[in-house]
Amino acid sequence: MKAAIIYPPVAEKGKFALLGQNRQYRYSSSAEVRIYPIIPATAATLLDLHHFDVLYLDAINERISMNEFLDRMYKFEPEIAMIETKTPVIEKHWTLINKIKEEKEIKIVLVGDHVSARPKESFEHSLVDYVLTGGDYDVSFLNLCLHLSDGEKLGPGIWYREEGKVKNTGHHKLINDLDTLPFIDRELTTWNIYGEAYLYQPCTYIMSGRGCGGNTSLVGNCSFCSWQHSLWNCTARLRSPSNVADEIEILVHRYKLKEIFDDNDSGAIWNKKWLRDFHTEMKERGLIGEVLLSSNARADCLDDETCSLLKKTGFRLFKVGLESGNEKTMSRISKKESVAEIKTGVKKAKDNGLIVMLTVMVGYPWETEEDVRRTYAAAQELMLYKTRFGDCLQSSVIVPYPGTPMYEEALERDWFVIDPADYEKFDMSHPVLKSRIESFEWCDRIWSIHKEPKFMLKSLLSIRTFRDLKLAYTGFKSISGHKRDF
Numbered sequence: 305m306k307a308a309i310i311y312p313p314v315a316e317k318g319k320f321a322l323l324g325q326n327r328q329y330r331y332s333s334s335a336e337v338r339i340y341p342i343i344p345a346t347a348a349t350l351l352d353l354h355h356f357d358v359l360y361l362d363a364i365n366e367r368i369s370m371n372e373f374l375d376r377m378y379k380f381e382p383e384i385a386m387i388e389t390k391t392p393v394i395e396k397h398w399t400l401i402n403k404i405k406e407e408k409e410i411k412i413v414l415v416g417d418h419v420s421a422r423p424k425e426s427f428e429h430s431l432v433d434y435v436l437t438g439g440d441y442d443v444s445f446l447n448l449c450l451h452l453s454d455g456e457k458l459g460p461g462i463w464y465r466e467e468g469k470v471k472n473t474g475h476h477k478l479i480n481d482l483d484t485l486p487f488i489d490r491e492l493t494t495w496n497i498y499g500e501a502y503l504y505q506p507c508t509y510i511m512s513g514r515g516c517g518g519n520t521s522l523v524g525n526c527s528f529c530s531w532q533h534s535l536w537n538c539t540a541r542l543r544s545p546s547n548v549a550d551e552i553e554i555l556v557h558r559y560k561l562k563e564i565f566d567d568n569d570s571g572a573i574w575n576k577k578w579l580r581d582f583h584t585e586m587k588e589r590g591l592i593g594e595v596l597l598s599s600n601a602r603a604d605c606l607d608d609e610t611c612s613l614l615k616k617t618g619f620r621l622f623k624v625g626l627e628s629g630n631e632k633t634m635s636r637i638s639k640k641e642s643v644a645e646i647k648t649g650v651k652k653a654k655d656n657g658l659i660v661m662l663t664v665m666v667g668y669p670w671e672t673e674e675d676v677r678r679t680y681a682a683a684q685e686l687m688l689y690k691t692r693f694g695d696c697l698q699s700s701v702i703v704p705y706p707g708t709p710m711y712e713e714a715l716e717r718d719w720f721v722i723d724p725a726d727y728e729k730f731d732m733s734h735p736v737l738k739s740r741i742e743s744f745e746w747c748d749r750i751w752s753i754h755k756e757p758k759f760m761l762k763s764l765l766s767i768r769t770f771r772d773l774k775l776a777y778t779g780f781k782s783i784s785g786h787k788r789d790f
């Protein structure tokens with residue numbers, strides 16, 4: 305059986321869709337952002353290992369046209385194709401599904417956070433054959449293909465048509481042991497097209513687990529976080545430290561990588577025992593110093609002991625959410641950490657020689673001009689604290705997707721300034737929620753902290769190597785691209 309895992313091309317006015325592996329969708333002018341979609345890549349690997357003929361085709365990040373995409377897919381002649389979708393792009397996907405179904409006999413499967421929250425509507429609006437709900441859709445896609453090829457029993461969370469009706473196999477379940485998944489076949493999944501401007505090249509991505517864990521066994525459930533609510537059932541699972549170190553060892557030896565980014569939702573930073581064991585595993589394999597590691601993290605996990613261990617293990621950069629500079633917002637979005645804790649954690653990381661990328665959000669309906677000024681000031685304070693080359697930030701406007709508590713709250717409180725069923729409007733090109741501030745202007749101002757003379761000077765003075773200089777050049781190009789987006 306031939307199976308395809310595809311991202312059809314999606315672009316808008318010369319900007320490319322940030323879809324795969326992106327929690328918040330938007331179009332970007334930055335040519336440098338191409339994030340590795342880990343779950344679809346694992347799906348491709350699983351199918352290949354089960355002797356399916358696999359086409360992995362990410363037309364968005366290969367930057368190919370619709371004609372070339374369809375040509376390559378049709379030449380492969382898949383019997384089934386899986387597409388990851390998201391709220392702002394789902395209408396485009398419905399149209400394309402109908403076109404493909406008219407032209408070819410291919411079973412089409414949709415996966416992702418939007419269809420996990422609203423599985424039925426895709427059957428009403430398109431000729432889709434299956435919807436796989438939940439985040440472990442690599443495992444359920446394999447299950448579906450084995451069902452179609454060998455009659456294996458369908459697992460939970462799968463929606464399908466039968467005799468003109470839409471049926472399902474119940475609520476999805478997540479797998480218990482992530483170590484049972486294979487390491488991604490990097491060649492099959494075109495690893496070298498992916499990367500980001502802030503990572504040393506060549507780089508690649510892994511996920512040390514799935515779901516957001518927090519300090520003192522908290523589990524993240526921010527009210528806007530679609531992955532945590534729609535994909536991971538508000539849980540957090542980690543692979544074993546030895547399993548992650550095994551994968552890193554293979555990657556380093558096979559691809560001579562300079563950096564590996566762990567795109568697990570909050571990394572594995574929340575589990576100290578895990579980190580200690582991981583340090584031992586890396587040391588025993590002689591991997592410390594062979595490759596730089598970077599990761600997402602919640603700041604409340606970044607205490608002195610953890611930061612020092614992270615530095616000793618070869619970690620370089622942490623992507624940390626500063627969703628607001630206001631305590632009332634942190635509590636309203638259920639961030640489960642305070643602004644004060646975020647500031648302390650980020651400063652501890654910097655005290656220990658780690659680089660921080662802040663991800664900042666603006667545009668909450670209840671925030672005032674004074675509130676957003678506090679967010680700006682908090683971002684500025686952290687960017688200017690012990691600035692080292694590589695410190696940076698990303699800023700975005702809040703967009704709550706269906707399936708999240710914030711979307712429900714926005715409906716209840718009449719916060720939407722658009723029709724909440726007009727999904728294309730959720731592409732971050734305009735605010736979707738009522739706001740007392742000029743969200744896009746503030747977003748742009750926050751990006752502009754990169755251009756403040758004090759920040760630029762401190763960054764430039766800490767450049768040490770030619771490699772840093774190259775990274776500075778691509779980083780500058782990428783920031784200019786991002787600034788054009790707002």
Ligand code: SF4
Binds near residue numbers: 516524
């Ligand atoms: S901390 Fe980040 S990953 Fe975790 S629930 Fe909140 S937004 Fe999601």
